[in-house]
Amino acid sequence: MTTLLSRSAILLPLLLLFAAFNLSSCDSFIGVNYGVIADNLPPPSATAKLLQSTAIEKVRLYGTDPAIVKALAHTDIGIVIGTANSDIPSLASEPGAAKSWIDSNVIPFYPASKIILITVGNEVLTFGDQNLQNQLLPAMQNLQDALNSASLGGKIKVSTVHAMAVLGQSEPPSSGSFKPELTTNLKGLLEFNDANASPFAINPYPYFAYTSDPRPDTLAFCLFQPNSGRVDSNTKIKYMNMFDAQVDSVRSALNSMGFKNVEIVVAETGWPYKGDTNEVGASIENAKAYNGNLIAHLRSMSGTPLMPGKPVDTYLFALYDEDLKPGTTSERSFGLFKPDLTMTYDIGLSSQNSTKSVSVQSPTSAPTAAPTTTTTPSQGFVWCVPKAGLTDAQLQGNLNYACGHGIDCGPIKAGGACFQPDTLEAHAAYAMNLYYQTAGRDPKNCDFSNTATLTSTAPSYNNCFLNTSNANVNDPRVNNSSHVSMSGVGPTRHLIDTFEWLFFIGLVYL
Ligand SMILES: *[C@@H]1O[C@H](CO)[C@@H](O)[C@H](O)[C@H]1NC(C)=O
Ligand SMILES: *[C@@H]1O[C@H](CO)[C@@H](O)[C@H](O)[C@H]1NC(C)=O
Ligand SMILES: *[C@@H]1O[C@H](CO)[C@@H](O)[C@H](O)[C@H]1NC(C)=O
Ligand SMILES: *[C@@H]1O[C@H](CO)[C@@H](O)[C@H](O)[C@H]1NC(C)=O
Numbered sequence: 001m002t003t004l005l006s007r008s009a010i011l012l013p014l015l016l017l018f019a020a021f022n023l024s025s026c027d028s029f030i031g032v033n034y035g036v037i038a039d040n041l042p043p044p045s046a047t048a049k050l051l052q053s054t055a056i057e058k059v060r061l062y063g064t065d066p067a068i069v070k071a072l073a074h075t076d077i078g079i080v081i082g083t084a085n086s087d088i089p090s091l092a093s094e095p096g097a098a099k100s101w102i103d104s105n106v107i108p109f110y111p112a113s114k115i116i117l118i119t120v121g122n123e124v125l126t127f128g129d130q131n132l133q134n135q136l137l138p139a140m141q142n143l144q145d146a147l148n149s150a151s152l153g154g155k156i157k158v159s160t161v162h163a164m165a166v167l168g169q170s171e172p173p174s175s176g177s178f179k180p181e182l183t184t185n186l187k188g189l190l191e192f193n194d195a196n197a198s199p200f201a202i203n204p205y206p207y208f209a210y211t212s213d214p215r216p217d218t219l220a221f222c223l224f225q226p227n228s229g230r231v232d233s234n235t236k237i238k239y240m241n242m243f244d245a246q247v248d249s250v251r252s253a254l255n256s257m258g259f260k261n262v263e264i265v266v267a268e269t270g271w272p273y274k275g276d277t278n279e280v281g282a283s284i285e286n287a288k289a290y291n292g293n294l295i296a297h298l299r300s301m302s303g304t305p306l307m308p309g310k311p312v313d314t315y316l317f318a319l320y321d322e323d324l325k326p327g328t329t330s331e332r333s334f335g336l337f338k339p340d341l342t343m344t345y346d347i348g349l350s351s352q353n354s355t356k357s358v359s360v361q362s363p364t365s366a367p368t369a370a371p372t373t374t375t376t377p378s379q380g381f382v383w384c385v386p387k388a389g390l391t392d393a394q395l396q397g398n399l400n401y402a403c404g405h406g407i408d409c410g411p412i413k414a415g416g417a418c419f420q421p422d423t424l425e426a427h428a429a430y431a432m433n434l435y436y437q438t439a440g441r442d443p444k445n446c447d448f449s450n451t452a453t454l455t456s457t458a459p460s461y462n463n464c465f466l467n468t469s470n471a472n473v474n475d476p477r478v479n480n481s482s483h484v485s486m487s488g489v490g491p492t493r494h495l496i497d498t499f500e501w502l503f504f505i506g507l508v509y510l
Contacts, residue, residue: 028058029311030055030057030295031056031057031313031314031316032316032319033060034047034061034320035318036061036063036065036068036322040339041320042341044065044070047319051319054349055350055353056316058080058313058315059078060267060268060315066109069115072114078115078116079114079116080267081105081106081119082118082120082161085122087101087121088121088136091135091138092136095142095146097142110152110156111155117159118157118158119159120136120139120143120159121160123161123162125185125186136160140189141192157197158192158198159193159200159265164202167253170249171245172231172233173235173239176248176249178257183257190262194259199265199313200254200262200264202250202264203269204250204269207222207270207272214281218242219281221239222243222290223286224297226449235305239404241293241404247304248304265314266312266313266315267315270291270318271291272287272331272334273333273334273335273345275329276329279328292347295348296348296405298312299439300405300406300407301406302405302406318335318336319335319336320337382454383456383457384436384445384452384453385433385452385454386428386429386452386453387450387451395425398448399424399427399432402432402435403431405435405439407431407435418430423461429459430461432446432448436452
């Protein structure tokens with residue numbers, strides 16, 4: 001958290017401003033896994049339409065189903081295709097097999113279908129087959145060579161996907177390291193990733209961490225809910241959620257092998273909404289909390305403590321339930337959408353939600369087509385504040401949670417512009433409100449385990465809660481920001497809303 005707190009006050013608004021352009025309808029870092037071990041899935045064309053109505057920008061297929069790859073043509077959705085583990089031996093031993101794999105699975109579809117990555121096998125290093133492990137790198141190399149000779153090297157990357165079980169140690173995150181028996185193979189694979197600028201793809205599942213440690217505070221930690229956090233004793237970084245802790249343990253493991261530049265991609269993560277009676281934690285509420293809060297966390301652009309400021313590319317597991325999968329009920333219950341294309345539960349993936357996550361959603365503002373000024377704050381502004389009578393522990397928990405989720409708490413640190421009054425309540429109110437405003441002004445972002453409430457009266461602790469009913473005429477800071485009013489950009493109403501909102505964030509910071 002130290003890194004989050006020390007971030008420049010100016011950087012975040014700029015970052016959000018930048019993000020607003022990228023997020024106008026999609027979030028480039030949000031992907032989804034499209035598994036097809038099922039007999040009730042909608043046709044690929046319907047799925048392509050569904051995806052286009054969401055903020056999902058990338059899809060990972062486990063295979064190369066041409067009907068799906070074709071259906072995604074001209075959608076601008078990035079596509080990850082994969083070779084089966086059973087393809088690896090021939091791909092490794094015969095360059096010709098790799099060439100014909102590319103010739104049949106890539107060339108006919110690219111670039112209309114935006115294939116971005118080929119994953120060679122799935123979780124091979126933890127599959128328990130030493131021969132296959134040894135063949136993985138040669139298979140990847142042959143596919144890379146085949147891409148290069150088709151002049152697609154660099155345009156389409158080659159990698160493989162690992163289970164978290166490649167780590168021998170993951171706690172605390174700074175001590176993350178790979179299993180010693182895998183490091184020989186991993187070194188070769190990582191040199192490949194490094195040389196070809198391809199990502200290290202891995203499948204962290206806080207859900208599985210929870211099932212092996214089902215304490216209430218572990219659940220809150222896994223679901224990005226208010227919790228007391230876990231301090232990494234080496235770095236003194238306080239982790240507020242399991243996802244960041246897991247991803248940073250991978251970062252540490254990569255760094256310790258000298259691969260600081262190899263990027264991490266989360267190839268799978270998710271939470272089942274249903275399970276057998278003995279499957280603790282598998283419920284709609286938890287699945288919605290995990291996936292919804294994960295999306296909000298990624299959109300906050302906070303990154304992880306070891307990789308601040310940049311959300312890790314994340315493929316949610318999964319688009320649909322796979323009803324033919326063997327095993328426990330939870331294995332068949334990860335789907336975000338039902339076969340009839342409706343949401344299993346709403347986590348804000350609709351493309352309408354993604355702009356709103358950084359824009360003003362004002363319930364009472366008139367939908368003016370061409371506002372004359374972009375600095376006029378909306379009517380009906382609401383603030384998120386702590387409920388009366390909270391304990392210090394509750395206030396501190398909320399403060400920690402909010403400050404651990406991508407907002408800049410520098411202004412409430414000693415010497416900061418909003419430090420006075422130096423009370424826990426005022427500091428918590430500042431952080432909670434900023435979290436609510438930043439995370440998308442959805443009432444669910446002002447819940448804090450039922451310890452927060454929305455109010456239409458500006459909190460009176462200090463002037464860090466702008467009184468928007470008069471800010472635009474009396475507050476010089478508003479006038480000072482108007483140089484970024486984007487005149488000339490010709491923004492749509494949507495964009496103007498976004499910038500209005502960005503001004504607000506900017507004002508709070510500046
Ligand atoms: C997403 O947007 C829709 C339509 O505006 C809204 O009904 C829904 O509540 C939003 N969902 C989330 C999670 O924000
Ligand atoms: C906000 O400004 C209005 C108009 O100046 C004033 O009447 C009101 O008391 C202010 N509210 C707060 C909470 O400062
Ligand atoms: C801010 O700009 C408005 C409109 O241009 C003006 O009426 C107001 O006096 C300005 N406020 C300050 C503090 O300069
Ligand atoms: C607003 O701009 C004026 C003139 O550039 C400057 O003197 C003043 O300090 C600024 N106020 C704030 C709050 O940034």
